[in-house]
Amino acid sequence: MELTFNQAAKGVNKEFTVNIMDTCERCDGKGNEPGTKVQHCHYCGGSGMETINTGPFVMRSTCRRCGGRGSIITNPCVICRGAGQAKQKKRVVIPVPAGVEDGQTVRMPVGKKEIFITFRVQKSPVFRRDGADIHSELFISIAQAILGGTARAQGLYETINVTIPPGIQTDQKIRLSGKGIPRINSYGYGDHYIHIKIRVPKRLTSRQQSLILSYAEDETDVEGTVNGVTQTSTGKRSTGN
Ligand SMILES: [Zn+2]
Ligand SMILES: [Zn+2]
CATH class of the missing domain: 2.10.230.10 (Heat shock protein DnaJ, cysteine-rich domain)
Incomplete structure (x- = not known):
């Protein structure tokens, strides 16, 4: 069946x-x-x-x-x-x-x-199942990841408002206790794990472009280089254009 x-x-x-x-x-x-x-x-x-x-x-x-x-x-x-x-x-x-x-x-x-x-x-396009636990992915913006905020995610029973803590990393999991599937051989419900995915924008407005360049200038822990940002001989960074 x-x-x-x-x-x-x-x-x-x-x-x-x-x-x-x-x-x-x-x-x-x-x-x-x-x-x-x-x-x-x-x-x-x-x-x-x-x-x-x-x-x-x-x-x-x-x-x-x-x-x-x-x-x-x-x-x-x-x-x-x-x-x-x-x-x-x-x-x-x-x-x-x-x-x-x-x-x-x-x-x-x-x-x-x-x-x-x-x-x-049948398989779900949204959820993956592991016993009574369910897993789903949630795409958030770069700003949401850095600053934190809230996002709406599809739950099994309803739409869920997920609180995103500042500084969340990609693949970090948010556990929603008891929002999974009823346990068939015991009491209670499994959990819903939301796997965070950070969506990197492909197009920026010119203002976003200059803001992100300014942001990049202040970044100190970069391995390698950032396009548009050059490192000066004094070790200080400045914009290349
Ligand atoms: Zn007979
Ligand atoms: Zn008969």
Whole structure:
């Protein structure tokens, strides 16, 4: 059974139809057409067993005439042809528990039979799953990374306002406790980990360009060089244009 990421994470009631062999509903498993009489098997006296005398031994076995039924059907049921069992289409509602994982199987009674259902959980374009924990990425600007701030991230249950501390690094994780998937074998929820990605702008306004050059002039811990910034012979940096 195919489930979306969110259905598996939050749980869902899934309806589907199965074809199973079960007690014939038309004859209620008796095998004769409803309203018709069933003949008592005179061969076994209705016991369904016959006694075979083989010299010194007396064997009891299933009556060959009635097949152990004890009665003879003269008007077999039109649905099951007297078998008492028929293929039936059944609508089943499966309460898929929240937190079900890809490949997990559940057992489910359908009529007098049991069926096994294996879940296939689709991938999410937003979330990655690790048990009850979920992971997602959040892109922030350079200024947000340096100065801190807030950003909106898609959560499993709602949109989340994430507080970004000043000086956050790329790939740093922000843990949102209890915002993950319900734990299927215990209590509580997993966590939501937001992986920070810093978006570097490809185009700058001329003002941003001059500001970033000024910023670069004051940078002291640079390995190598910065385009547009040259180091003077005195060790001080100045703009090259
Ligand atoms: Zn029947
Ligand atoms: Zn019989």
